[in-house]
Amino acid sequence: MKVIKDKFRSVYLLVGVGLFLSGCIQPFSTSAQESSSGQNELEPINLPVLFARSPNAINLSYQKIQTDFGGELTPPASGAVGSAPAGYSYGGNKTVESQGLLIAPPVDRNDFSKVIFPIVRMAPQKTWNINFKAGIANLGSPTAPLVLKLVVSSNDQIIGEKAWEILKTWTIAAGVEESVSFPLGLWAMRSNLVVALQVQKQSATSESPILVLSDLKLTADENRPELGMIRSGLVWASQQDRIRQILGAAQTGAKWFRDGFDRPLNGVSDFVEIVRLANANGMKMLALVTPTIHDFDSGYVAAYHDSADFQSLCGWMGGIPKYSEINYSKFRARLQGQIAAVKAAGLEIEAFEIGNEVDWVCFNGDLPLDRMPSELELQAAAKAYAFFLLNAATVIHSPANFPTAKIVTFGMANIVHVSRAHIPDPGAFLRRLENIEGFDFLMLADGLGTHVYTDAYDLSGGRSVLEKNASDFGLPAKSWWVTEWGYDTTRYKTSNNLQLLPDDELAQKRAESFLSFLHMANSQPVEKLGPIFLYAYRSPYEPIAPSLIPSGSKRFERFSLVDVDGIPYPEVDIFKTRYRFDSK
Numbered sequence: 001m002k003v004i005k006d007k008f009r010s011v012y013l014l015v016g017v018g019l020f021l022s023g024c025i026q027p028f029s030t031s032a033q034e035s036s037s038g039q040n041e042l043e044p045i046n047l048p049v050l051f052a053r054s055p056n057a058i059n060l061s062y063q064k065i066q067t068d069f070g071g072e073l074t075p076p077a078s079g080a081v082g083s084a085p086a087g088y089s090y091g092g093n094k095t096v097e098s099q100g101l102l103i104a105p106p107v108d109r110n111d112f113s114k115v116i117f118p119i120v121r122m123a124p125q126k127t128w129n130i131n132f133k134a135g136i137a138n139l140g141s142p143t144a145p146l147v148l149k150l151v152v153s154s155n156d157q158i159i160g161e162k163a164w165e166i167l168k169t170w171t172i173a174a175g176v177e178e179s180v181s182f183p184l185g186l187w188a189m190r191s192n193l194v195v196a197l198q199v200q201k202q203s204a205t206s207e208s209p210i211l212v213l214s215d216l217k218l219t220a221d222e223n224r225p226e227l228g229m230i231r232s233g234l235v236w237a238s239q240q241d242r243i244r245q246i247l248g249a250a251q252t253g254a255k256w257f258r259d260g261f262d263r264p265l266n267g268v269s270d271f272v273e274i275v276r277l278a279n280a281n282g283m284k285m286l287a288l289v290t291p292t293i294h295d296f297d298s299g300y301v302a303a304y305h306d307s308a309d310f311q312s313l314c315g316w317m318g319g320i321p322k323y324s325e326i327n328y329s330k331f332r333a334r335l336q337g338q339i340a341a342v343k344a345a346g347l348e349i350e351a352f353e354i355g356n357e358v359d360w361v362c363f364n365g366d367l368p369l370d371r372m373p374s375e376l377e378l379q380a381a382a383k384a385y386a387f388f389l390l391n392a393a394t395v396i397h398s399p400a401n402f403p404t405a406k407i408v409t410f411g412m413a414n415i416v417h418v419s420r421a422h423i424p425d426p427g428a429f430l431r432r433l434e435n436i437e438g439f440d441f442l443m444l445a446d447g448l449g450t451h452v453y454t455d456a457y458d459l460s461g462g463r464s465v466l467e468k469n470a471s472d473f474g475l476p477a478k479s480w481w482v483t484e485w486g487y488d489t490t491r492y493k494t495s496n497n498l499q500l501l502p503d504d505e506l507a508q509k510r511a512e513s514f515l516s517f518l519h520m521a522n523s524q525p526v527e528k529l530g531p532i533f534l535y536a537y538r539s540p541y542e543p544i545a546p547s548l549i550p551s552g553s554k555r556f557e558r559f560s561l562v563d564v565d566g567i568p569y570p571e572v573d574i575f576k577t578r579y580r581f582d583s584k
Contacts, residue, residue, distance in 0.1 A: 112200035116195075122220075124189045124580070127221040148199055149166055150196075152196070183523045225521055226255040226532075232539075246278055250281035251576070253580045275342055279347055287352050287353070315362075326384075336401075354407060355388065355389070361421040372424060386432075392407075430442065450482055452517075455491075481533075482531075488559055492506045511570070515574055542559060543556055
């Protein structure tokens with residue numbers, strides 16, 4: 001057997017595999033059956049097993065393993081893997097079924113034993129989990145803990161993913177039976193996938209603890225998050241540009257399209273056309289509902305109008321309206337007129353996002369510009385947003401409008417960075433909605449919105465935010481909608497930090513970031529995710545500084561997926577080929 005050292009993880013990995021412990025391994029595919037609810041459900045898949053010896057246990061023969069595990073209670077030799085005889089006890093005299101496995105780690109604590117579970121094919125629309133039970137065999141004497149590592153690999157190399165990836169590392173103590181369920185994320189979509197479990201001793205002791213593994217299977221969970229695409233402000237574009245961009249967004253494989261529903265009344269027909277184009281190209285619509293000047297009394301002046309400080313922070317001079325000063329009769333009439341136009345055209349809007357980044361001053365005039373908000377200001381801002389949510393939901397869910405459409409709270413902006421212009425804890429702000437004047441306004445929402453802009457080279461911030469969101473709310477009935485995420489092209493610069501990388505290198509680096517984020521979103525073990533919306537198919541508001549653009553490059557917008565001629569960048573291919581929601 002050949003041993004190689006993984007350059008990414010610095011652990012020894014096994015190339016060769018040998019003895020079949022569970023009989024001949026047959027290729028398999030997922031099977032679907034009709035449930036009583038009429039929905040397709042996927043049956044659990046029992047995994048076959050390949051034997052993999054410890055890299056250092058090369059003197060151990062297959063014949064010796066077969067002798068040791070022919071029904072005898074003889075513990076496996078160090079570094080071996082074997083079938084567990086029926087009735088073998090561990091962790092308080094619990095028994096393991098005969099199809100279980102016994103895994104003995106090598107004497108050397110820096111070495112490991114490894115079992116490999118080859119996986120042929122799984123339905124790509126689902127989030128797949130690997131499940132098993134594990135415990136340390138009871139050999140009649142105190143036993144030290146073992147270290148387990150769940151790892152995955154695939155023969156085909158995909159940009160942005162390592163040849164071997166450690167999904168989970170944990171320690172199991174003697175006397176404890178653990179039930180493990182871990183999501184495989186985007187790995188479930190790869191061909192020639194294998195999942196493996198590595199077992200090694202935690203400390204340098206003379207004893208040889210034995211791991212007992214049973215009930216190994218794959219189970220299908222929720223559908224994996226659908227990809228959405230954003231092109232804010234498309235209502236202002238020409239009809240030719242709308243057609244080109246919505247068609248391009250659909251061709252990425254996106255199943256959702258997000259744009260604002262807050263346009264002037266004379267722009268209603270333009271928004272109806274955007275909904276029509278999205279529906280015609282197989283995309284569901286997320287309509288963003290925010291205040292407009294039409295929702296206020298005549299002569300209203302937005303907060304921070306003509307403020308240089310506001311312009312410096314937010315990028316425009318017009319200021320921002322206050323939710324607390326909305327005339328709700330006007331707001332409901334305006335929203336009703338826009339929805340009625342969509343209904344009259346025979347079109348569908350599947351979801352509405354109520355408000356945008358209400359947790360900072362650039363989109364909420366009820367917040368102070370020059371300091372953190374006080375407790376009284378937070379209470380007032382939460383109440384103002386709560387009534388905006390209530391009035392919007394009342395119109396949307398009217399029987400004549402879209403009574404089954406999903407309602408999503410505003411996408412929270414302050415998830416990684418904190419500044420004087422932000423609410424310091426947007427999750428706490430949303431939780432205030434659960435009790436305002438004795439009413440739970442959060443019951444109006446089906447989903448909770450968040451915007452996840454992580455560092456392109458470190459996804460820990462995004463993962464910790466999603467985990468904190470779920471921990472803060474603990475609302476399994478609601479899903480998290482990532483209504484904005486993406487990576488700024490200007491993050492990828494040459495070593496002198498003055499110019500963008502050449503286009504081919506930039507495309508690879510950005511694709512790696514896209515794929516890493518998608519994998520992170522598809523391997524969240526804490527709460528289910530709704531659609532995830534990439535910002536943006538084209539971003540017309542934030543051009544790249546000319547001094548950064550390499551000679552000959554056609555890149556021109558920081559968050560855009562298309563060049564100056566509207567041609568998709570190479571990194572867009574990962575959405576077409578590696579994150580399709582269908583089975584292609």
